[in-house]
Amino acid sequence: MKLWDILTTANSNLLRNKLRTSLTIIAVFIGGFTITLTAGVNAGVNDYINRQLGSLGGNNFVEVQAKQTIAQSSGPQEYDPNVVKGSGGALGISLSMLTDDDVAKVKKVDNIASVTPQVVSTATYIEGQNGKKYDLSVSQMIQGLDVDLASGEAPTADTSDYQIDLADSYVAPLGFASNDDAIGKTVTIAVTTPLGEIKTLTATVIGIQNNSLVASRGAVISNSLNNAIYDITTEGLSAKSKHQYLALTAQLKDYSSQDVIDQTKSNIEAAGNYTATTVKDRIGTVSTIINAVTIALIGFGVIALVAAVFGVVNTLFMAVQERTKEIGLMKAMGMSRGKVFRLFSIEAILIGFWGSAIGVILAAIVGAIVNKVAGQTFLKDLHGFTLMQFPAIYIVLIMVVIMLITFLAGTLPARRAAKQNPIDALRYE
Amino acid sequence: MIQIEGLTKVYGKKDSAFKALDNVSLQIKTGESIAIIGKSGSGKSTLMHLLALLDQPTSGKIVLDGKDTTSLKESELDRLRGNEFGFVFQQFFMNAHDTVLNNVTLPLKIAGVPKRERNERGMKALEAVEMADKSKNRAMDLSGGQKQRVVIARALVNDPSVIFADEPTGNLDSSTGKIVEELLFGLHRDKKITLILVTHDEDLAKKCDRLVHISDGKVVKG
Numbered sequence: 001m002k003l004w005d006i007l008t009t010a011n012s013n014l015l016r017n018k019l020r021t022s023l024t025i026i027a028v029f030i031g032g033f034t035i036t037l038t039a040g041v042n043a044g045v046n047d048y049i050n051r052q053l054g055s056l057g058g059n060n061f062v063e064v065q066a067k068q069t070i071a072q073s074s075g076p077q078e079y080d081p082n083v084v085k086g087s088g089g090a091l092g093i094s095l096s097m098l099t100d101d102d103v104a105k106v107k108k109v110d111n112i113a114s115v116t117p118q119v120v121s122t123a124t125y126i127e128g129q130n131g132k133k134y135d136l137s138v139s140q141m142i143q144g145l146d147v148d149l150a151s152g153e154a155p156t157a158d159t160s161d162y163q164i165d166l167a168d169s170y171v172a173p174l175g176f177a178s179n180d181d182a183i184g185k186t187v188t189i190a191v192t193t194p195l196g197e198i199k200t201l202t203a204t205v206i207g208i209q210n211n212s213l214v215a216s217r218g219a220v221i222s223n224s225l226n227n228a229i230y231d232i233t234t235e236g237l238s239a240k241s242k243h244q245y246l247a248l249t250a251q252l253k254d255y256s257s258q259d260v261i262d263q264t265k266s267n268i269e270a271a272g273n274y275t276a277t278t279v280k281d282r283i284g285t286v287s288t289i290i291n292a293v294t295i296a297l298i299g300f301g302v303i304a305l306v307a308a309v310f311g312v313v314n315t316l317f318m319a320v321q322e323r324t325k326e327i328g329l330m331k332a333m334g335m336s337r338g339k340v341f342r343l344f345s346i347e348a349i350l351i352g353f354w355g356s357a358i359g360v361i362l363a364a365i366v367g368a369i370v371n372k373v374a375g376q377t378f379l380k381d382l383h384g385f386t387l388m389q390f391p392a393i394y395i396v397l398i399m400v401v402i403m404l405i406t407f408l409a410g411t412l413p414a415r416r417a418a419k420q421n422p423i424d425a426l427r428y429e
Numbered sequence: 430m431i432q433i434e435g436l437t438k439v440y441g442k443k444d445s446a447f448k449a450l451d452n453v454s455l456q457i458k459t460g461e462s463i464a465i466i467g468k469s470g471s472g473k474s475t476l477m478h479l480l481a482l483l484d485q486p487t488s489g490k491i492v493l494d495g496k497d498t499t500s501l502k503e504s505e506l507d508r509l510r511g512n513e514f515g516f517v518f519q520q521f522f523m524n525a526h527d528t529v530l531n532n533v534t535l536p537l538k539i540a541g542v543p544k545r546e547r548n549e550r551g552m553k554a555l556e557a558v559e560m561a562d563k564s565k566n567r568a569m570d571l572s573g574g575q576k577q578r579v580v581i582a583r584a585l586v587n588d589p590s591v592i593f594a595d596e597p598t599g600n601l602d603s604s605t606g607k608i609v610e611e612l613l614f615g616l617h618r619d620k621k622i623t624l625i626l627v628t629h630d631e632d633l634a635k636k637c638d639r640l641v642h643i644s645d646g647k648v649v650k651g
Contacts, residue, residue, distance in 0.1 A: 002541050009538070016526060329522045332483055334511020335539045336504055422483045425522075427474075 001339050010346040013319065021351065024308070024315040028355025029362075031305030032402050035298055036363035039398065040388035042294040044371075048385045049287055051148050060255040061142065062265055063118075064106055064248040066096035067273045096273075097244040105271050106250055111264045113253045116142050116157075117245040121229035124198060126219070127188040128174025136170075136189070137218035140226035142249050147220055151179040152207025155222035162203040163222040164189075168211055170219070179208040189225075191232040199232050201225065250276075305402065309409040312351055316344060316413035320420075327417050328425020341411075341418035348410020352403035359402075360395050431457040431480065431591070431623070436489035438475050438646075449475040451646040452489070459494075459590070462617050462624040464634035467643035474595065476643060477627045481514055481593050482506050511540050515584030515622075517613070519596035521576045525569035529560065529579050532568050536587045554582040558612055574605030581612055591623040592616070598633060610636065 001009075014021045098117070107115045119140060126136040141147075147154040147165055155163035164187065168179060176182035182205045189201045203225055221229075234242045250268065254260050265276040320327070327340060367388035374387045438450040449472045457463055457480075467473040478484040479491065482498055490499045493513075498506065515536075523532045534542075534551040542550070555561045558578040563571065571579065577597065584592050594613060598606035614636060617624040626637055634640050642650040 001539050002543075005538050005541075005544075012527075325520075325522055326524060329516075330535070330539060331507075332481070332510060332516055333536045333539050334507045334509075336507045339539070423478050 001335060001343075006339065006343050006346055010343055010350055013323075013343075014347055014350055017319070017322075020315055020318070024311045024351055025355045025358070027308035027311040028305070028352055028402060028406060029359045031301050031308050032356040032359025032398060033363050034301035034304055034359075036360050036390065036395070036398055037366065037388070038294055038297040038301060039394050040363060040367045040390050041297075042290065043389040043391055043394060044385070044387045045290050046287060047389055049290070051146075060252045062250045062252060062261070062268060062276045062278055064098070064102075064115075064250055064268055064274050064276050065246065066098050066102070067275050068096055097246060098248055099240075099245070100243050102245075102272060102274075103248060106248055106268055106274070109250075109264065109267045109271050111253050111260065111267070113251040116140075116223070116249045116251075117243075118247045118249055119226055119230045120246065121226050122191075122233055123218075123229055124190045124192045126170070126174070127190065127200075128170075128176065129185065130175030132173065132175070133190075134170065134173055138164075138189075138221050138226065138229065139218070141165075141220050141222050142251070147207065148210045150208045150210045152183045152205070154207055155220060155225075157223055159222050160224045161222060162201060162225040162228065163206045164203040164225065165207040165209050165220040166205055167218060168208050171208060182208060189229070191229050193232055193235040194237065195235075201228055201232075305405060308355070309405060312348055312406050312409040313412055315351070316348055316410050317416070319347070320344065320413045320417045323417075324420065325425040327420050328422040331420065331422040332425075337418040340420075341414045344414035344417045345407055345410050348406045348414065349403050351410075352406030353399070355406070356399040356402035360390075360399060364390050364395075430459050430494060431455075432492040433480070434490055434492070436476070436479060436491065437487050438472075438479060438484070439487045448646050450479070450486070453643075453646075453648055454489075455641065455648065457623060457625065459623055460617075460621040461639065462614070462626065462637040463639045463641060464626045464628060464637040465641050465643060466628060466631065466634045468629060471643045472646040473627050473629075473643045475646075477593055477595060477625065480625060481516070482510055511536065512587065513590050515587065515589035515592040517577070517580050517584045517592060517594040517597045519599040521580050521600075523568040523576060523579065525567070527568060528564065529566050529568055529571070530555070530564040532579060533564075533583045533586055536583065540587065550586055551582075554586040555579070557585060557616070558582045572605075573601050574608060577601060577605070577609045578612065581609065581616070585616065589622065591625060593625050593627070595627045596629075597626070598630065599628075 100117075103115050103117055106112060121138060121140070123136045123138050125133040127133050141155040141157050141163075149165070150168050152165065155165055166174070166182065166187075171179055171182050174182070174187065176185065185205050186202050187205060189203055190198050191201065192198050203221065209220065230242075252261065252264055261278060265278070268274055268276040331337075331340065367390060371387055379385050379387060433453060433455045436450055436453040436455075437448065440447045440449055451472075453476060465473045465476055475484070479486050482491070482493075486499065490497055492498070493509070498509070501509070524535075530548060530551050533554055534547040537547040537550060552561060552564060555564055558581050560575065560578050560582060563575065563579075568576065568579065577600070581597075584594075592613070597613060598609055601609060610633060613624060613626075616622055624637070626634065628634055640650070641648055
């Protein structure tokens with residue numbers, strides 16, 4: 001019997017008892033549907049997190065901070081003149097700061113492409129075309145940073161132009177008609193000197209960012225602009241206090257494997273009194289939690305599938321029972337054991353195929369509806385966040401796994417059919 | 430030519446052992462028609478099952494055209510049955526929901542013949558039993574006599590050298606039984622197909638070239 005004939009025969013055998021077949025398919029469908037939906041949410045959330053990670057710097061960035069010596073024991077910490085202290089810890093603790101010496105030290109570590117001091121600059125307000133002023137928080141563009149853009153492009157790290165990527169919530173308030181309208185226009189950024197004097201800088205809008213959870217709610221600016229702002233806010237201060245950094249961003253040359261990244265991190269930490277962390281280290285826990293929740297939810301789908309497996313076994317045992325004579329006849333006519341086994345296995349696989357296909361398709365439809373509703377309601381402000389995503393690889397994987405499971409469930413009845421003796425069927429009753 | 434020597438078949442083990450066939454030897458020439466006749470439980474069906482290579486004898490051998498079949502592998506037996514044998518059963522064994530043509534072409538489908546050729550040969554076989562006009566009907570819609578003619582077409586479709594007929598007229602009334610009878614013997618005559626008939630019907634058996642009487646697992650006459 002040719003494979004195609006086995007396939008069509010198996011299919012028409014399934015259609016012989018439509019009610020029984022469809023009930024079994026429904027059982028498989030429930031499992032497939034649950035798993036696909038869960039995997040879809042997981043894909044959507046993880047994709048969003050990854051994009052957010054990208055806008056904070058991906059795996060290729062290591063943030064270097066001075067190891068903080070916060071008094072563990074009671075009593076004050078002894079003064080160390082070599083440690084530069086700055087203010088601004090979350091609890092009012094004075095923090096150890098990094099200097100240009102540290103930049104040079106980290107630069108010497110193997111596998112470091114560049115080191116950018118994180119210059120925290122503070123803008124006072126931003127003014128657009130219509131003369132209205134708004135608060136603005138700015139963050140500096142780091143080379144290789146992946147900005148989640150709605151339109152336009154990211155600032156060039158090493159340009160001398162004053163470039164700015166605005167968050168899209170600023171577009172309308174600043175008097176621009178649309179994202180595209182804003183691009184190429186200039187905005188005024190005001191900065192306050194330590195003496196309270198307000199100075200302004202003019203920057204060109206070159207891109208609009210998607211609103212996001214973790215990235216800045218303000219603007220990403222080119223280094224030149226960032227430095228210009230910093231210079232104003234530290235005007236008149238000594239060079240030493242100007243060049244103090246809470247952290248450095250080191251870009252890795254090679255970040256192909258976790259081992260390389262870990263090695264570089266420990267090399268950096270060995271170079272001085274530093275702690276080195278990747279974005280993944282900091283945000284990775286979020287992904288871990290989401291993955292754990294996903295696994296739990298997929299567990300429910302798997303339970304449904306396990307129940308479905310018994311349905312498949314039962315259905316096929318009944319089919320084998322019913323078709324005893326037919327199997328005997330086919331074996332008498334020269335059908336081999338292997339072909340009989342294949343015929344029933346393919347029936348099992350077809351149940352898996354139809355169950356999972358319907359599950360996946362329905363899950364995709366439900367996902368599309370949920371995405372639409374979510375996009376208009378509770379995810380309205382998170383642009384670029386598609387709650388459920390169904391990458392082809394997930395769908396193919398889910399279908400293949402379910403078909404494999406039903407195949408395994410079918411081997412039991414299929415074996416019984418294959419072992420059947422043709423004479424039993426031909427005997428008179 | 431089919432040659433059987435010292436064929437013995439024992440069912441069960443030790444105390445409950447039952448000798449269904451006891452040292453049966455027989456020669457069936459190519460193109461011959463032979464009736465295996467006996468009461469129910471005499472061992473005639475067992476003999477037919479062994480002859481049709483559906484079962485393995487406890488001892489003895491069956492030599493088919495010079496080939497000792499007891500030494501063949503299961504897959505070779507499958508192929509031999511598929512290529513050389515046709516079966517007609519009392520109970521028809523048809524897929525009631527499928528079309529007449531699909532029922533007839535089942536042996537060809539098993540043998541892996543492409544669909545187009547399958548259907549051509551199936552139609553030819555149906556013409557031979559004058560059932561071509563019913564090819565698209567569902568098997569369940571046929572009468573008993575029509576069903577048995579379709580079954581004969583199915584036995585014929587793979588151009589077998591031997592047709593095994595197990596009580597072919599057992600489920601039919603006498604007039605339709607006659608038609609089926611004539612059809613079978615006609616094929617035997619015209620196509621030189623060896624016909625092995627298992628029956629307890631003396632009248633039907635007498636139409637064969639040779640009669641083999643079986644009683645308590647032994648050949649008593651033939």
